[in-house]
Amino acid sequence: MMDMTSSKDGQSPPNSKKTSKKPKYSKFSQQELPAWKPFLTPGWVIATFTAIGIIFIPIGLASLFSSGKVVEAEFRYDETCLSPDVAKDAVAYIKSDTTNKTCTHKWIVEQKMQAPVFIYYQLENYYQNHRRYVKSRNDKQLWRKSAELQTDHCDPVDKTEGKEPIVPCGLIAWSMFNDTYKFSIDNKDLTINKKNIAWGSDKNSKFGHEVYPKNFQSGGLIGGAKLNESVPLSEQEDLIVWDENSSITNVQKTVWEDRVRS
Numbered sequence: 108m109m110d111m112t113s114s115k116d117g118q119s120p121p122n123s124k125k126t127s128k129k130p131k132y133s134k135f136s137q138q139e140l141p142a143w144k145p146f147l148t149p150g151w152v153i154a155t156f157t158a159i160g161i162i163f164i165p166i167g168l169a170s171l172f173s174s175g176k177v178v179e180a181e182f183r184y185d186e187t188c189l190s191p192d193v194a195k196d197a198v199a200y201i202k203s204d205t206t207n208k209t210c211t212h213k214w215i216v217e218q219k220m221q222a223p224v225f226i227y228y229q230l231e232n233y234y235q236n237h238r239r240y241v242k243s244r245n246d247k248q249l250w251r252k253s254a255e256l257q258t259d260h261c262d263p264v265d266k267t268e269g270k271e272p273i274v275p276c277g278l279i280a281w282s283m284f285n286d287t288y289k290f291s292i293d294n295k296d297l298t299i300n301k302k303n304i305a306w307g308s309d310k311n312s313k314f315g316h317e318v319y320p321k322n323f324q325s326g327g328l329i330g331g332a333k334l335n336e337s338v339p340l341s342e343q344e345d346l347i348v349w350d351e352n353s354s355i356t357n358v359q360k361t362v363w364e365d366r367v368r369s
């Protein structure tokens with residue numbers, strides 16, 4: 108206490124003042140700022156927890172109620188669509204160009220669904236967050252037409268044999284999932300809207316509207332879906348959705364949004 112007052116008033120001898128490493132007095136450096144220490148009595152703790160609990164009950168009820176209204180129906184088609192005679196060698200069947208892989212399935216959804224109805228596909232055990240795979244893209248190339256030649260990180264899907272750049276380059280775009288779906292009810296086709304399934308931020312600041320696909324899937328080994336070369340990347344919403352990283356191995360992506368009541 109004595110020490111403190113003396114330094115406060117600057118009354119230490121002039122000699123030691125020069126060499127002293129003592130910090131200048133302030134309430135902050137002396138840790139004298141006003142403080143409040145809660146006194147946790149059982150009554151206080153119980154009252155606080157009860158009050159917070161009561162605040163969260165309506166929030167919880169609201170979330171529970173709205174999630175209860177969501178009707179979700181799931182249909183797994185990889186096994187259903189494989190007839191027993193080809194199931195023995197499924198890989199050969201999938202790789203073959205001559206087999207017809209169209210699969211028609213009647214699917215009864217018990218509950219009533221209200222528009223908008225969203226359709227997703229889900230891949231299990233697909234490691235879209237694999238270290239080399241996740242880097243195999245070039246964001247500059249996706250965004251600017253002038254950056255077309257930038258194919259760093261895209262190896263081995265970066266250039267054609269004639270050294271032309273591939274747009275969009277990289278394994279992610281190359282491996283784009285391309286199963287297609289058609290939905291009908293009572294033999295009437297559902298009108299399907301494929302617009303606005305991607306995030307607006309991706310469309311407006313990651314995928315350029317002057318960048319068009321080029322030399323895509325034109326090499327020897329075709330990975331997945333092809334892209335329409337007269338549609339800019341910002342409108343290729345399937346690609347944008349595919350490009351979003353998934354940190355879980357059960358990749359779930361939007362395919363369609365059905366805004367039309369059937």
Ligand SMILES: *[C@@H]1O[C@H](CO)[C@@H](O)[C@H](O)[C@H]1NC(C)=O
Binds near residue numbers: 211
């Ligand atoms: C494949 O089969 C479906 C019906 O199962 C048929 O509608 C379609 O035309 C067939 N496609 C080809 C290329 O034969």
Ligand SMILES: *[C@@H]1O[C@H](CO)[C@@H](O)[C@H](O)[C@H]1NC(C)=O
Binds near residue numbers: 286287330331
């Ligand atoms: C999807 O890609 C594979 C490989 O290129 C191709 O064999 C298949 O016909 C494509 N499917 C559709 C529906 O385009």
Ligand SMILES: *[C@@H]1O[C@H](CO)[C@@H](O)[C@H](O)[C@H]1NC(C)=O
Binds near residue numbers: 335336337338
């Ligand atoms: C590609 O897109 C253009 C413009 O939207 C369209 O007219 C054309 O039919 C599309 N081509 C294919 C093969 O889908």
Ligand SMILES: *[C@@H]1O[C@H](CO)[C@@H](O)[C@H](O)[C@H]1NC(C)=O
Binds near residue numbers: 242352
């Ligand atoms: C995916 O992750 C990579 C690496 O973490 C990152 O560079 C890239 O921007 C991400 N892509 C998207 C669409 O979020």
